[in-house]
Amino acid sequence: EVQLVQSGAEVKKPGESLKISCKGSGYSFTSYWIGWVRQMPGKGLEWMGIIYPGDSDTRYSPSFQGQVTISADKSISTAYLQWSSLKASDTAMYYCVRQMTTVTTQYFDYWGQGTLVTVSS
């Protein structure tokens, strides 16, 4: 059974750093892209970027380029999303997703349970 299990909720102060994780199991972790999707409170879904754990090839949405860093450790089948300096506007639910990607198809067939990040002074 394919599973993406994310790390727990976080409460941080503005300016602090944070790294959240997503552990994949039940499939070949290095053979599928892993992505991150943001959902701000009461709002819709926003695609942030993806990484291919096999070779760490990483792509970012223009909206999130330079704002976050996506990485992966294939030895432990885990992907990460990190911030160097959080802002209150980073408060959101963050989902990791397995992204099916070809030139003509890009979609998310499995989702993690979500990690709620709250940034408040």
Added chain:
Amino acid sequence: SYELTQPPSVSVSPGQTARITCSGDALPKQYAYWYQQKPGQAPVLVIYKDSERPSGIPERFSGSSSGTTVTLTISGVQAEDEADYYCQSADSSGTYADVVFGGGTKLTVL
């Protein structure tokens, strides 16, 4: 930037048919996908490649495409179908960095 447009809300009575549309200029060239999100839960893929249904998704969910508009149809709506529905596609350039979601449609079962 590329956008997908959905109606904010759709309401239907139980047993009726709900239709949720999604419009975008690149939809004739790129597949569309639909996700269902119930309160407090992660989204779930309900339609892929415009009209394919993943295993485990009820047959009452179907998808279609016509020009720049794709439609999610839920036949014989049940109370459990009340949720937010998001369409998703990609920019016609087909680069990996251009995945786009619609704004979401809240389906209310009266």
